[in-house]
Amino acid sequence: MKTATVYDVAKRAGVSRGTVDRVIFNRGRVSQKTVEKVREAIRELNYSANPSASALASKQIHCFACLIPQHQKGEYWDVVDEGFKHGLEEITFCNVDLRMYYYDQNDIESYRKMAAEILELRPRGVITNAVFKEAVTEFSYKLKDLAIPMAFIDNKYDDLDFDIYCGVDPYNSGQLGAYLLTVHQKVESVAMIRVVRDSGKHADPNAPRRHGFVDYIADHFPDSAIYTLFIDPSSSESIASSMDRFASAHPEVRHYAVTNSRLFLIANWLKDNYDPERVVVGFDDLEGNLKAMREGLVDFLVTKDIPGQSNYLLTNFVRNVIYSQPPKVKNNYVHMDVLSKMNCNK
Amino acid sequence: MKTATVYDVAKRAGVSRGTVDRVIFNRGRVSQKTVEKVREAIRELNYSANPSASALASKQIHCFACLIPQHQKGEYWDVVDEGFKHGLEEITFCNVDLRMYYYDQNDIESYRKMAAEILELRPRGVITNAVFKEAVTEFSYKLKDLAIPMAFIDNKYDDLDFDIYCGVDPYNSGQLGAYLLTVHQKVESVAMIRVVRDSGKHADPNAPRRHGFVDYIADHFPDSAIYTLFIDPSSSESIASSMDRFASAHPEVRHYAVTNSRLFLIANWLKDNYDPERVVVGFDDLEGNLKAMREGLVDFLVTKDIPGQSNYLLTNFVRNVIYSQPPKVKNNYVHMDVLSKMNCNK
């Protein structure tokens, strides 16, 4: 079965190809009556542009902007970034130019500054994550004024307007971590390791995951103690001493969970203080975390396909925007994956 | 940066576009010297055809054939099939016609018959899985004679010629299943449930997985007994009675593994004879298996992205064949995934 072309639509509507083109792209210069005739013909013939021909003919470069946290090599957002790069390659034929912008997770003003730059760029679409409620909300409203669609990656604010989202259900991921930490066991006390942050400024993005974790433990082991332990990522000596202090204060604790993505920070301590009885669970398959797992220091990692997620989001978002179609699924909750020493090699 | 076109290649090689075209598609009618000049120019300019323009210009329909086991709705190969369908949609602009052929897993002659039909069709490429060593080998040789490339899905024969493979490492998956069955526990005896087959005719495709499972148990629990229990998929009453018989003969066994994909066959028995102390592990996220997991009858499922795997294989294979490029990675070992009650909802 042959698909309809602009020419078919034009013939059916009794106009020329140029007019059909103007209607499709809302370029104006068409009378209301004609617009409706053309729309009708498009609907009747179920016309949609041949993507190959579009890409070939259009010399226009579709500019998209992405605003995510700045990061070091190997960190969580670095892997997200890779996924975007990879997705970009998949849609080369769409002539997409993806501009990356990075903000400082501890500085809401840096987010605002980058957001302003993006607004000036007037891209066809924007991807960002949910961090500073206030700043993201402002940004979202301004984008809406300019009719620029927006997508959330990794986490989102449900009350804002966005086209598409891709990420895991963080509360559920916390529950899964707790399940794996305690499966087939009796548990009396659990240590939950957090990273100190300049937390006055913004909501901790890991909070929902932590809540899932805590709720699961409380539900299934109501008599168990949950200790929270803060470590400072900027100093490895301070990490070791924090861990030492905790371990000697609570020698009975065998179950450790790191609810953020940086389990690798305590890998050295786990190695230097190895205890075969200890159970350790972490999140996200960063290279450092995987290394710790291969060394037998970690029992389970809860993760997901991080680059796959950003890849998926980008390619779908771009397609939606370029061909002005609504997303098939707005909220894409990615599948959580469990890694153990037996399946942690890519 | 502009990508090179055929025209650029032609200019560089000092020939015309038509000659470049003949070289790329091996249409002959070009002297050896010129062929090399053109190849050289292609390499230097890192030329690859613009997929949009190719798709637009080519009216040719690329016919591919796929030969996999016949199946019922919801079974393993049904999910594989879905992945192919989905992949086909992603590459609509490539004008691919994928013809599906199905054989009877218990009848090597049915494989031969379908293979013969495919040979007559002369497709651009063939996808199949490794089942009947003899028949697949014959098929592979005949395809090679016709210069038709071949891809393996799910499992493979390493000594045959194929372009690309996609599947899990089955031995490793068996090990992972054993690990999850026994993690954090002392194990004295294990039941391994198999499906009776017309096993004289062909090698059991699940053998490597079973070996991985058995080896892991033997390595980590040398004193543990491993019992093998056969069930007959065609009769649910016989399944129940087999299970009953085994359970009363070996009441001490708490660890059950189903090493094929049909854990769902014993779901009813597990429910009717529920034992909170029992640990159950299975393979593959078929709908029936997931249902059993949601009902709390199964502790872990080892699986992978089944449709994703076939989708990936198809899209890459087609691209390789159409643009006559070698695959980036020939052996694609897909990541194994662990499902528990906490992450078994899509």
Added chain:
DNA sequence: CATGATTAGGTGCACGCGCACGCATTCACA
């Protein structure tokens, strides 16, 4: 050496679309 077949290579067109340009007709306003 004549003749036809074969080999090596070039050229033109169509694919479906985006977009720049061009040409009428109508409208606003002096």
Added chain:
DNA sequence: TGTGAATGCGTGCGCGTGCACCTAATCATG
């Protein structure tokens, strides 16, 4: 009523390929 601007619509070209068709040179053969 004349004139320039705005409106409504049609046409032609080019994007990079694939492929059918054409030409010139070479070769085999009697």
